[in-house]
Amino acid sequence: MIFSDPASVAVVGASDDPAKWGHWLARGALAGSSRRAVHLVNHGGGSVLSQPTVRSLSELPSAPELVVLAVPAAHVPAVVDEALAVGVRGFVGITSGIDDRVIGRIRSAGARMLGPNCLGVFDAATSLHLAWGQFQPGSLGVVSQSGQVGLEIAGLAAASGIGVSRFVSVGSQVDVTAAEALLDLVSHDMTTVVGIYLESFGPGIVTAMSELRAAGKPVVLLTVGSSTAAQEAALSHTGALTSPLDVVDAACRRAGAVRVATPAALADLAAVLSSGPPRGARVGVVSDSGGQGAIAADLAVAAGLTVPALSAVDGLPVGVSSRNPIDLAGAGEQDLVNYSRVVEVLVRGGEVDTVVLSGYFGSYGEDTPSLEVSEVAVASRICALARETGVPVVVHSMRPDSAAVRALRAGGVPVQHTIERAVAALGDAARFGALDQRSVGAPTGQELSVLPGRIEAGGPPGGDACVSLPTTAAPYRPGYLAARELLGFVRFPRAHVVTSAAEAKATTLTGPYALKADWLAHKSEHGGVKINVTDPAAAFEEMRARLGPGTYVLEEMDTRENTVELIIGAKRDHSFGPVILVGAGGIHAELFRDTAIELAPVTPATAREMLARLVSAPLLSGWRGAPEPDVTALAQVIAQISETLVARPDLAEIELNPVRVGPDGVLAVDALIIPSGDTLNDTSGRRVA
Structure with missing residues (x-):
């Protein structure tokens, strides 16, 4: 509880100057003074925010449990030494440029540090506010490597009505990691959905995201694509065919998370997920304008949703057809209750998984004040229907902030001022229902080299791998013949x-x-x-x-007819460990870039799903009357290649290209293996490292 509900805190560098960090941190700390002891430290003495200060930590009657460092880097070593001497166990390092030797002293003393170079921490459940900025309490847990991006996400969450349950800016992660901060949210009751911004991925991230998903807390990831899979030169096609975001997306599939591209998309999706993911991709569109309904339907299909035809249903207002999208055709103006009536028909009918209400609703009370009370009542009814049925409702309103819009947001129904944002959020939410649930536990490899624990003093414990494969084998010597020998389970000519x-x-x-x-x-x-x-x-x-x-x-030569050429490649990603790739193969593999990637190891069932995602997948199911290739044998080879790289830490890459699969089985026509730490000279074959 040291970084979420400390018994006492001290802000070192507290200031009366509103332009300084020490002012914001002191003000935030004092807001929680009814729950914990708050000490303000200023080397000049006097008062800050009308509260007395002390000149140093040694003047306090007892050691504070958590100390916030908001002093210049040159003063940090002395403050840390003094803090450790009096028994401090936790530090929040706002200051950048803290020397590694200082971090070493903190670790040696068994204490912990969040940061440095971070924006701070906030916990709505415990009245802990040790960060720059304002936070609206809510249900979104935010863990961000960038304090500024995290603050933007928190602001967008406030605007969307969901607010923030906990905010952790991990900064440089010299001690406390993002994975630890995420694991700490698993048991955080106030958090129902988690938003993450990361620029790099350390050990334990997939495990932490998996635990959050298992706890019923959807995870939304925003990143700039810092996996190293495609950032280093590699001689294999596999290295050229993997992009940073390919591997990140594979990690998300393994963990049951969804990646988005912008802070706004993260907040929009979190608002939809705050009451739980939708059950599927079927969307019912309701509008009081035929044009707006048609636009919403087109955008829904583009976002990967379906707009199904509806059976004849009872309960719709007179003159309103059950055609999807449903056009109220003036029924809303006649009686505002018709908005909630139509929504109720859809959420209770069992034919759609989500509902979009698009158009003028939310504007009546603004344009005609006498209608405000009635419109707010209808908004409250729509919120109640979404809660009762578990069918998410998203509203696109032409008014960004009216009494009805505020009522919708307060009741858990997201409202967007543009239809594209409303539909995009539902499309992203539907991806949770389609996530791959093949994996039990976290992947092996580097991801499991350290499994951080909750954020407590004393450091993180270790963890166990999810598979047990043999890792002892003779050292690999480069060459095609050696690759054939090592991959004894693969059929070669x-x-x-x-x-x-x-x-x-x-x-x-x-x-x-x-x-x-x-x-x-x-x-x-x-x-x-x-x-x-x-x-x-x-x-x-x-x-x-x-x-x-x-x-x-x-x-x-393989002279069989009716064969399909593929590439199977396994590569060790520096962030997530072993990954497995399958795609269109041969000499044009990099030209077509038709690939599917997962974290390794994979099962044959997962391998088949990878094959089904390829654009060229129809070739594997008897294209134009051709005999069907042996996909079962192919999936088995893919799975075994993935297991081999996991089991052999001495290997960096394994590639079979091309692999020719026909009705009578799989034949690999070429193979390449690159040892870990080695770079092959592509013209001489001799190792140069």
């Missing part, structure tokens, strides 16, 4: 090493042949592969003359 033209000529393999330079990563780009070879001796002499001595492989 018959092949053997050739060292001379005579050996190539005497082969017992069945032609046509493929001749390969064993050491090259991208064989086709460097002339290291010849296919449809009929004279293996001549082909060997020509290739050896160009590429020089090395290991050459003669291989039978």
Whole structure:
């Protein structure tokens, strides 16, 4: 409870100057003085905000549980040493530029620090306000790496009517991590939905998001795409085909979270989710304007929602059809209650999962004051219907802030001033219903190297991995033949090493042949592969003359008909650990960029779902009457590749490209493995690191 409900706090650097951090922090701290002891420290003495101060922590009768550092960086070491000497266990580091040696002293003493370079912490449930800015209490928990972005999210949440339950600006995360701050929200009763802004992802983030989802608290992630999957040069196609946000989205699917692109989208979605995610993607559109209803319907479809036709239903006002979108056609003006009547028909009818009300509602009381009471009553009824049925209702009103709009927001019904924001939020909310629930627990790899605990003094405990795979094996030596040997569960064409033209000529393999330079990563780009070879001796002499001595492989060509070429790649992401990729393969893999990515390991069932997401998926189901490829065997290979990278920390990447799958099974035609810490020279095959 040290960072959420401390028994006592001290603001070091408290100030009477409203332009200084120390003023805001002192004012916020004093707001919770009925719950905890608050001490203001100013080296010059005197009073701050009409409250007495002390010149140093040593003047206090007992050690405060939490100290806020709002002094210049040069003064922080002395303050920290004094604080540790009197027994302080927690620090909020507002100041930037705090020396690593200071952090080391805090850790050595068994104390904790939030920050430094952070905006602070706020908890509505415990009246803790140790941050810059104002916060409206509510149900959204905010954990942000950027204090300013977090403050923007909090402001948007206030405007949307949901407010903030807890706000944690983690700053530089030299000690307390974002994962710990998130885990602390699992048992935070006031928090019903969580918004996250992160620029980088440390260990434990997926685990924390998974625990929040399991606790019934939807997680919305905003990021700038800082996974390192695509930020380092890699010789494999896999490295070129993964983008930062691809991997982040895979992490979100594993954890049951949804990623958005802007702070406004985060707040809009959080407002919809505050009472729970919708059950599906079917939306009923109600409007008092045919044009606005049609626009809403088009936007809904573009957002991934469906606007289903409705069966004949009872209870609609006279003259209003059950066609979706429903046009009130003047019935609203005749009787405002008709708005809630139509909403009730939809939320109780079982044919839609969400409802959008678009148009003039919310404006009646503003334009005709005598109608305000009636309009507010209808708004309250709409809120009650959404709560009773669990069917989310989102309102688009032409008035951004009227009595009826305020009543809707106060009752838990989100209101937007533009229809695009209203529908986009519902589209994002519907994604929660479609999230992949295949995984039990967190992924393996770096994500599980540390599983932080709740934010308490003494540091985070460790955690357990979700799978147990063998990790002992002989060191891998680069090359195609070595890859074939390591991936013994994969079927490859018959092949053997050739060292001379005579050996190539005497082969017992069945032609046509493929001749390969064993050491090259991208064989086709460097002339290291010849296919449809009929004279293996001549082909060997020509290739050896160009590429020089090395290991050459003669291989039978795959001449099967009705095959589909794919790429299967596994790569170790620095933020999330092993990831698995499948996509359209061959030499044009990077051109088409038709891929699906998940965190590893995956099950064969998940692998099949990955295949189904590909644009080229119809080729795997008998396109234009062709025999169906063996997708079951393909999914098994994908799963085994993912497990192999998880089990082998000495490997950085595994790639099969192309993989040819036909009705009679899977055949990998080339393979590349890159050891961890190694970079392959693409023309010589020799390791350079």
